[in-house]
Amino acid sequence: MRQRIGFIWLFLVLILLTGCWDQNELEDVALVMGMGIDKTEDGLYDVSFQIVNPEQVSGGEMSQSSKGTAVTTYRDKGQTLFETIRKISKEVPRKLSFSHMVVLIIGESLAEDEGLFEVMDFTERFYGFRSTATVLISRGSPAQSILSILNPIEKIPAMKIQEASKKTAEVWGETPDQNINDLIQTLTTKSKEVSLSGIALVGDMQEGQHSSINEQAAPSTYIEINGLAIFQDGKLKGWLEDKEARGVSWVRNNIQKTVVTSTCKENEGILAVEVRNVNTKLKPTIKKGEPKITVNIKSEGSLQEVTCPVDLTDPNVIIELNKKLAKAIEEEVNTSVKTLQEEETDVFGFGETLNQKHPKEWKKMKEDWSSTFSEMDVEVNVEFFIRGTGLRTKPLILEKK
Amino acid sequence: MNIWNRFKERMQGRKRKEQETSNEGKNSLDKNLLVNINHLKQDLGDSSDLVIRHFEMGGEPLIKTAAIYISGLVNEKNVNEFVSGALKVEASIEKMTQESSVVNSFDFIKGHAHSVEKVTVVSEWDKLLLAVLSGYTVILVDGYDEAITGDTKGGETRGVNEPSTQLIIRGPKVAFTESIGTNVALIRRYLKSPDLRFETMQVGSISKTDVAVMYMKGIASEKVLREIKTRLNKIEVDDIIDSGYIEQYIQDTSLTLFPTIYNTERPDSVVGNLMEGRIAIIVDGTPFVLVAPALFIQFFQTPSDYYQNFVISSFLRLLRVISFTISLLTPSLYIALTTFHPQMIPTPLLVSLAAQQEGVPFPLFMEVLLMEFTFEIIREAGLRMPRAVGQAVSIVGGLVLGQAAVQAGIVSATTIIVVALTGIASFAVPSYNIAVAPRILRFSLMIIAGSFGLYGVLMALFILIAHMSSLRSLGIPYLSPFAPFIWSDIKDSIIRQPLWSMNSRPRLINQQNVQRQAKSQKPVPSDPADSYSKNEKGD
């Protein structure tokens, strides 16, 4: 009995005298939605945080009062990232919480000069970070300016950026949506190089920071997902544009949906196909010590727009078109393979497939992989199947006489 | 501690002795009628409801007799029948004179007292007193130190009504009353079996309350029955007013918030439990019948679960258990998540919560604690008020405290939602007894959640579950059939299987006579297509 009282007493003491170390009232926390990292000329990190003003964002009765901006962007400099996070308290009267961060934007110059390894250590180690935040490379302007642009559709710009990154990866497929974890996984792999989507500012920065931007029907300043950054050993090496970038997605089986266009026959006019169900298989072979990769892409899609006079009711025509589209895709892949071989960066992960299928040979090639990659033989086979032709069969253009 | 106990014992001992001495030597009746009547008057304090009717009968010498009863406790009609039947004033004179030589007048009167139940002869004084006080009519005859008593119980009692605390949609609409006889009869009507046994005893040294133990012989476990009887016999108190008294004296441990004995005012519920091998304790003067042993899950079941489709019943039972959990955990989870683990809340929700919290003067923990406490006050106030005032209380409570507090920015709207949810959820639990437990536990969980977050809540749950699994109801583990896990009893726990598949009675409660019904009772209609085609041919 006495012991039981002792237990209860100890419990009470613990609860009443201690407790609350990790407790934070919601009103004492600033929610960081996006974080941008640049580097100043004297080698310091220039970190910017996009912080939500909850009252401006939330619905319900309370938010009708004032018209402020939904987010505020703060920035500070420091030798390490963690240092700036704590130092920013000089400006922000609250404790930063990173648990809901959705975007991490890394400045182009930082990525070019210093590389990703130094930056990413903190993001991985720090308990508060969530590794599902999308990582993007700012293109043409510092990360800080990208974070500070407001947006009319989504009240919180950082969420808009993440949504854009996800949506374009889903329906357009040029640029993959990669989060911190994906990035670190690729960074730590020796057999694959990093590629990240870029983000760019269009228009005037000053204007984009003012809340009046939200009142324009056609915003003069906005941000867009733009290009695919190519890395070698964690350092930014160059950018791939449009179709080159999509070539990478084809090979890496990252395409969920996209649109492929092609001319039909020798006639004028083009047709557009929405591609679905892409299935890419990499087949590594080694002959006399020489590696070779065969890229087999199988995909299907449906016609969405036709402006050339072809009879779509004829199966032979469809077979013809299948070949044309396959050809178009093949070209895309080939150009991007060629470009990347020139750059000597294996963002396709060819090395990885070799490792999985031929681990012994891979060990020999591992050391000198970049040059091996740049000279290796890559064969691309594409098969395409049109599965549907939309709501009409014959194109409208046939009726034009 | 020891000194106190000894002191108490001595005091009780002295009291008992005093009582014994005061009755000493007078425990038998006197032969003189007047002495007896005076004695009775004196013992009952010359109470005004004591009725003494004097009769004189027979030839010579006249035999003086008296009928005695207490006016409010008897049925006047029965009394008159009893008295006139027994004394037969007019007709008796002839017979008396003829037979007086052969038979004495006392036996003669006794021989004629047939018109009511339970006619007995008493010769002890305290038995006579008890009979008078229980609503019996006593006939005293001059010259004899014995008395004739007849059961003339009656008086104003409540009739059989619909149940007021355990409402169900479908099923018998009858509830127990305060009269033990009615209650026993209500149960008997369901089970026309000689195996339905009940044993009555009187508990309470002053109140002498009738307590009946009812069980199905051959189904109820002898061990449990013996245990209950020992525990009942152990009770030594002055009075028993409600079955709640009995419950508190016989439960396994009182150091718990969870009820370990079930109570109900529905005969069908008692019958169902009797047939599962449980034992009912009926207490005179209260419509609430105790059923033991009771399991935790039993408090989430209602009789109508068995009257309707098994899928619906299973769903409803699940819903009730979930509501119980909600009413226990929601406020503490709310506190823990928002102040310790905001990362688990989806971003838009968190932003909206943060916006509401802006400008609220209290820390979230205090806010929730305050509102929960206020809610408990409103609930208690509304419960005890007359119905008309009760509504006003709930309007004031709901509107003023809720709406106004939010508008004034003292409390955030989400807190109100959380508090309301816990309140509503606790109403969804069918048994009031068990719904009280989370109301109290909730507060301690909230304090722990406010200090240690989810980790604290989890550890508290460990302690809670360990406590619950250490409970026993008359030796049966409280959390069975889950812990200890008994597969065959799961069929009627948190779910209810179709009746035709529940072939055996609960195993833990009942080890003998396990089979409840013939096997393969699944309804198999004769092929409808067949009969249809036959009909067609016939046409």
Added chain:
Amino acid sequence: MEKAKISGWQLFVLMLLFELGTAIVINPGLGAKKDAWLTVLLGMIIGLLLFVVYFVLYRLYPDLSLIGYGKKILGKYAGTVLGVLYLFYFLYIAVRDLRDFGELLTASTYIYTPIFVINTIMILSVAFVLWHGLEVLARTGEFFFVILMMVGVVGTTLVLGSGQIDINQLRPILENGWKPVLSILPLTATFPFGEIIVFTMLLPYLNQPRLCLRAGLSAMSFGGILLTWVVAMDIAVLGIYVASRSAFPLLSAIGLIDMAGLFQRLDVAVVLTLIIGGFFKIAIFFYAALVSATELFKVKKYTSLIFPLSIVVLLSSMSVASNSVDHIKKGVELVPYYIHLPFQVGIPFILLAIALIRRHIKSN
């Protein structure tokens, strides 16, 4: 001895919770890189063999615990010494497991809370449950087993559903041959499988001795398969490089779940479910230590030892290692080889050999 009885199912549940306990958090075998799952599976098979040895000892002395038959086999004095050694062994592992969970919580969610407070709350709850005896521990186990399984099923579904799994991350199998796999094997065989030796203290309480072997083997195989699956899932989700570097791989893996923005950041929930296993692991070791102490020192009721021993465990958990790195390094490099191996393999084998020889001599 306590008058408790546990059923075969309860033994199964306790063993399974025990197997999953810490091993699911601090994944053994990640030293074998991509073949970690293979090491765990092989470790499980060795563990099953060890359990058969313990079972044979139990069948020889069905009413006695390890301490009891240790005395019978080795004689009074040597047996007592052995008993004391095992008492310290059980206590030490309880201490280490307590520290494991303190580290887990302070590293993942309770950054600023002192580890001492976390451990105090844990040991208090364990003490409370043990106060009520083995039966209550077993019943509590049954209850939380269901919760753990439900969370497990939901978690697995979410991981599968969020499309994070990439089977290719597991390939190639045996990248570096059998050598790394075999070198890690002593670790996975002893932790968590060999630790099942603690149940030799609980087996005398079993109400149906014939269920012992079935319950034990099925709990260990089921637990082993679950652990294998979790390790494989960790690697398939995180990639071996991230998985082998992260302190608690399962947390990182679950942290990646993001289903429609609604189910996200589930790692806190996972931490808490992991504590369920840890709780029972600590409780079982602690209980074994309590029972050994009562048997050795002839104490009447083990409840009188709960309070002093829990203070011992609590304080030792603070001083057992100077920091988390030290703690984990000891756990991987020292404990399995110098503590687990002799206590789980060496001594039981010797005991069995002597017991069998004695029997043989007797029958002749």
